[in-house]
Structure formats: structure tokens, C-alpha cells
Amino acid sequence: MIAHPQIVFGLLMGAVAALVSVIFWVIPNWSRQEIFFAVTVAPRFRDSSEAAHILRGYRVQALAHVAISFALILLGTLEQRALPLILGILWLVFGPLVAMARAHKKVLPHAVAHSTIREASLEPRSIQLPGGWLLQFGPLAMLAIVAIYLSLHWAQIPDKFPVHWGLSGKPNGWSVRTPRGVYGPLLFGGALVIGISVLAYSYSHLVRRVPVPAAPAMRDYPHRIAVLLLGVEYFIAAMFSLVGLLPLTGSPGAAPILILAGAILAAAFFLGRWVSHAQDNLPHAMGLAGDGTPDSCWKLGLFYFNPDDAALFVEKRIGFGYTINFARPGAWVILALTLLVPLGLAALTIFQRRP
Amino acid sequence: MVKPRILRIDLASERPVYEQIVSGLRAVLVAGEFAPGEQLPTVRQLAMDLGVHHNTVAESYRVLAEEGWLDLRRGRGATVLDRRGPKPNAGAKQGFIRRLEELAAKAIADGVPRAALAAHMAALAERLRKS
Numbered sequence: 001m002i003a004h005p006q007i008v009f010g011l012l013m014g015a016v017a018a019l020v021s022v023i024f025w026v027i028p029n030w031s032r033q034e035i036f037f038a039v040t041v042a043p044r045f046r047d048s049s050e051a052a053h054i055l056r057g058y059r060v061q062a063l064a065h066v067a068i069s070f071a072l073i074l075l076g077t078l079e080q081r082a083l084p085l086i087l088g089i090l091w092l093v094f095g096p097l098v099a100m101a102r103a104h105k106k107v108l109p110h111a112v113a114h115s116t117i118r119e120a121s122l123e124p125r126s127i128q129l130p131g132g133w134l135l136q137f138g139p140l141a142m143l144a145i146v147a148i149y150l151s152l153h154w155a156q157i158p159d160k161f162p163v164h165w166g167l168s169g170k171p172n173g174w175s176v177r178t179p180r181g182v183y184g185p186l187l188f189g190g191a192l193v194i195g196i197s198v199l200a201y202s203y204s205h206l207v208r209r210v211p212v213p214a215a216p217a218m219r220d221y222p223h224r225i226a227v228l229l230l231g232v233e234y235f236i237a238a239m240f241s242l243v244g245l246l247p248l249t250g251s252p253g254a255a256p257i258l259i260l261a262g263a264i265l266a267a268a269f270f271l272g273r274w275v276s277h278a279q280d281n282l283p284h285a286m287g288l289a290g291d292g293t294p295d296s297c298w299k300l301g302l303f304y305f306n307p308d309d310a311a312l313f314v315e316k317r318i319g320f321g322y323t324i325n326f327a328r329p330g331a332w333v334i335l336a337l338t339l340l341v342p343l344g345l346a347a348l349t350i351f352q353r354r355p
Numbered sequence: 356m357v358k359p360r361i362l363r364i365d366l367a368s369e370r371p372v373y374e375q376i377v378s379g380l381r382a383v384l385v386a387g388e389f390a391p392g393e394q395l396p397t398v399r400q401l402a403m404d405l406g407v408h409h410n411t412v413a414e415s416y417r418v419l420a421e422e423g424w425l426d427l428r429r430g431r432g433a434t435v436l437d438r439r440g441p442k443p444n445a446g447a448k449q450g451f452i453r454r455l456e457e458l459a460a461k462a463i464a465d466g467v468p469r470a471a472l473a474a475h476m477a478a479l480a481e482r483l484r485k486s
Contacts, residue, residue, distance in 0.1 A: 116367035120404035122360040122383065122396060209404045292406055310402035310409050 010074065017070040019265070024062040024096050028055055028103075030272075030320050032291060037100065038301025038317035039107040040114045040291075050110065058103040065095025097302070100318060104301035111295055118292060121209060129204065130227045139193045139237030143186045146241045150182055150248070157182060157247040175247075182247055188344065189240025193233045195341060200229040202334070203322060206312045208292065225321055228271050235264065272320075291315050360388050364405060372407055376415035384424050384435065386482060391437035395425065398433075 028036070033043050036051060037058070045051050069092035076085025129136055150157070157177045164173025175181040207222055239260070293314055297306035304314050307327040312334070316323045324331035360383060364375040383389065395416075396404070402412040420427045426434040462472055 117363065117365055118405045118407075119361055119363045120396070120401055122362055122380075122389075124394065125396070125400065206403065208406065209400075306406075308408050309406045310399065310412075311406060312403075 009077065013070060013074050013077075017066055020070075020092070021063055021066045024066060024099075025059055027100075027319055028058065031317055035291060035317050036110075037104040037107045038295075038298050039104060039111045040295050041107065041110050042112050045110055051107075054103050054106045057106070058099050061099035061102065062096045065091060065099060069095055097300075100302070101300045108295075114294060115292070125205075125209065129200065130223065130230055135230065136197065139233040140190060142234075142237040142241055143190050143193070143244070146244045147183055147186050150186075150244065153248060154182075161247045162250070163243070163246055177247070183244075185240050186244040189236055189244070191344070192236050192240075192341060195337070196229055196233050196236070199334075200226050203229075203313060207322060208311050208314065224274060228321075231267060231271055235267070291317070293317075362401070362405070364407075366407075372405075373411045373414045373418070376401075376405075376412060377418045380415065380419055381422075381424065384419070384438075389435040391435055393435045395433040395435065 031038075033046060034040060036046055037054070041051075069088045072084045072088030072091060074088075076082065076088055131138075154177075159177050160174055161177070162171030162173065163175045165171050175184075203222065203225060242260075291314070293304060293306065293309070297304055297309070298317060299305055301317060302323075303326055304317075304323055305326045309325055309327070311325055312328050312330050313322040314325055315321075324334055326332070362376065362379045362383070364372055364379065366372065368375060370378075380395070389395070395401070398409055398412045398416060402409045405412070416425060416427055416433050419425045420433075423438045424436060426436050428434075459472060459476075463469060
């Protein structure tokens with residue numbers, strides 16, 4: 001029995017909404033013990049009834065925002081209307097942020113003075129990306145192998161081939177057998193992989209370093225972030241390799257997509273736990289209150305702006321990983337380059353779907 | 356196990372940050388923890404790790420270069436020099452003794468036990484003799 005496409009789509013959207021809800025639910029747990037909604041607090045504050053009240057309020061609001069946004073997205077998609085769709089996506093981005101900003105404001109009166117002590121190692125910095133050069137080049141090699149395979153089977157590629165399918169399973173986007181049409185997705189995947197590699201390399205060079213002998217976790221945490229980024233590179237390479245092979249394979253069917261989605265969820269869950277576990281150890285390792293950045297430099301708890309700090313990247317206060325110091329001009333360059341990726345993806349999608 | 360070479364500053368201190376960096380690095384260099392020809396972290400790196408502005412660290416390195424501790428040739432970072440001790444200067448010695456006495460008096464006034472202070476100064480004297 002084949003389910004109605006709209007029901008399948010509704011179920012799929014429900015699953016995505018549930019996943020997004022879980023992410024927003026657990027995000028406050030992904031920061032150091034002494035950072036609560038981006039505010040430096042006493043280590044025991046998280047266990048207080050006041051903290052529990054603020055956390056509960058945030059979660060109720062965040063879940064309400066997710067529910068509203070997905071209702072709008074569902075409406076826009078099923079009715080094929082752009083306004084509810086765009087509104088739903090914007091609501092999903094900004095709604096939970098508003099909930100976070102409100103929680104941040106409520107925590108501010110409970111802020112404690114952060115440590116003013118700073119330590120720096122004078123030892124030479126040794127930088128090692130995980131897996132060495134061989135593993136680092138794996139994603140690009142994967143894309144290159146697919147490109148070679150396509151060139152060897154060029155004659156078997158149809159003049160016009162589908163690259164996008166609708167809810168009913170019928171193709172609704174096409175591309176043609178030209179170097180741009182065939183190799184375009186692989187080149188774009190390669191550009192994404194190189195962009196993430198540059199980001200990983202920048203992190204390894206430009207993240208604040210704390211004397212390691214006193215704080216092994218401070219070395220462990222950046223390493224785990226680097227492993228996570230390498231995992232993302234492999235995922236992107238695998239995804240664009242599959243897309244690159246579409247001219248030869250035709251419709252991939254539902255099974256590979258479901259397997260891929262399951263693998264992404266499982267990997268995201270385990271890698272997320274693995275990285276956030278390293279973060280749990282940070283405050284104990286440093287022995288200093290906070291993360292070494294002043295609360296006053298965090299705008300809405302999300303954006304770091306400190307002209308007196310030479311660091312381009314600092315630890316995020318909400319979620320794990322790093323964010324940029326918006327007061328540094330170099331940070332704006334990185335932001336612009338990061339925005340180029342989704343814009344490029346949008347341009348590629350439009351180009352590929354042209355009949 | 357080799358003792359890690361660490362620089363520590365306090366942003367809340369009344370002393371300017373660049374002076375704290377100069378003092379901290381000078382203490383490490385006087386103790387002979389860096390051999391001539393070794394490199395200190397770059398200005399960018401140290402500024403990033405301490406969370407201060409580049410110019411603050413650059414100013415500290417300039418002071419140490421003027422004192423003859425560092426070579427700051429462009430493109431080579433900060434290289435530790437083989438600094439021979441300057442000729443004895445009676446004025447500098449008297450000034451140091453006066454400042455040390457003032458510092459000790461302040462520490463005692465702030466509640467540091469005399470015995471602890473004496474022990475620390477003896478340990479410092481011992482390190483100086485060995486270096």
C-alpha cells in the first residue's frame with residue numbers, strides 16, 4: 001500500500017520538527033557548568049529553583065515557536081504558497097532565538113564576576129589535524145574518484161537527466177549532459193569541503209590556547225571539534241558523490257535517503273554527545289570562573305563583540321563549537337565567506353532545476 | 356618533568372597589562388628558561404591566548420627588545436637573544452633595593468606573614484644564584 005504523498009510529507013515534517021525540538025530542548029545543557037544562557041553564574045546556580053524556572057520557561061517558549069513555524073511551513077508547502085513557507089522558516093530561525101534572549105535577560109541578575117586572570121603558554125604551538133593528511137584528503141579524493149568514474153562512463157549519461165523529484169516521486173527538475181551539468185555538483189561539494197577544511201585549519205590556529213599541562217581538556221575539546229568537522233566533510237563528500245552519480249543511477253528511491261537520514265541522525269547524536277562531554281570538563285580543567293570572556297561583550301548572549309580581544313574565534317556560550325569575535329575585521333571576512341556557501345547552493349539549485 | 360613556561364596576567368590589576376607582560380616575560384628570560392635563538396610566541400598568538408589587543412603585546416615585545424632581550428626582525432617573530440649582563444650600575448641597584456623594601460613593607464601591611472615572605476624571598480634568591 002502506497003501512502004498518500006501529503007501524509008508522507010506531513011510525517012516527515014513532524015519527524016524533523018521533533019528533532020529540532022529536541023535540539024532546542026538540550027541546547028542549554030551544551031555549555032559549561034558556569035555559563036547559563038550565556039551568562040557567567042556560580043557553579044551551583046544551575047541546580048537552583050530559579051534556574052529550573054528560567055529553563056522551563058525557555059523550553060515552553062522554544063517548543064511553541066517550533067510548533068508554530070512547522071505549522072506554517074506545512075501549510076505553505078501543501079497549499080503551495082510562498083508567504084507561509086517563508087514566514088515559517090524565518091519563525092524557526094528567530095523564534096527560539098527570542099526565547100533564548102529572554103532567558104538570557106532573566107539570568108543576568110544572577111551573574112557573578114568572571115575571572116580576570118589570564119594564562120598563556122609560551123611553548124611552541126604544535127598543530128595536528130586529526131587523521132593526518134591522508135584522512136584529511138579523503139573527502140576530496142572521494143569526489144575526484146566519482147568525477148573520474150563519470151568521465152569514463154560519459155557516453156552512458158543521457159542528454160537530459162532528472163536531478164529533483166516531487167512528493168509523488170515524479171521528476172520535476174532536470175539537468176543536461178554538459179561538463180557544468182555533470183561535474184557541477186561535485187565541484188560545489190569540493191568547494192564546501194575545502195571551505196570546512198579552511199575553517200578547521202583556522203580553528204586550530206586562531207582559537208585561544210590555555211596552558212595544556214594544567215588543563216588537558218582544553219586540548220581535548222578543540223581536537224574533538226576538529227574530528228566533528230572532518231566528519232561533516234566526509235558526509236558532504238558522500239552526499240555530493242551520490243548526487244554526482246544521479247546522471248547514471250537515476251532516481252535513488254526512498255531507501256538510500258532514509259538510510260542516509262538515519263546515519264546522519266545517529267552520527268549527530270553520538271558526535272554531539274562526544275563533543276559536549278569534553279566541554280563538561282572545561283570549567284574543572286581551567287579552574288577559573290567562566291570562559292575568559294567578559295559577559296558585557298556578549299550581545300543577547302549570542303554575538304561576541306570585544307575590540308580588546310585579539311581572538312577571531314571564541315568558544316560559543318550557547319551550544320558547542322566556536323563563534324567569531326564580531327569586533328575583528330577578519331571575522332567579517334569569514335562571515336561573508338560563510339554566507340557565500342548557502343547562496344551558492346541556492347544558485348546551483350536554481351540552475352539545476354531549469355528544464 | 357619539564358616545568359611548563361606560562362605567562363600569567365590579571366586584567367583587574369592596577370598595573371597596565373603591557374607592564375605585566377614585560378615583567379612576566381623578563382622573569383622567564385632572566386631565569387634562563389629560554390635559550391638564545393629560541394622563539395617566543397608571535398604577537399598575534401600571545402595576544403589571542405591572553406585575550407588582549409595585539410598592540411599591547413607588541414608594545415611589551417618592543418620594551419624587551421630595547422632592553423636587549425629580543426630580536427624583533429620582521430618575518431622572524433621574537434627571537435631570544437644571548438643577552439650579556441649590562442655593566443654594574445650603582446643607581447639601578449640602589450633603586451631595586453629601595454623598591455624591594457617598599458614592596459615587602461606593602462605585602463606585610465596587606466597581611467602577608469613575615470615568615471612566608473622571607474621564605475619566598477629566600478627561594479627567589481636561591482633561584483637567582485642557580486640561574
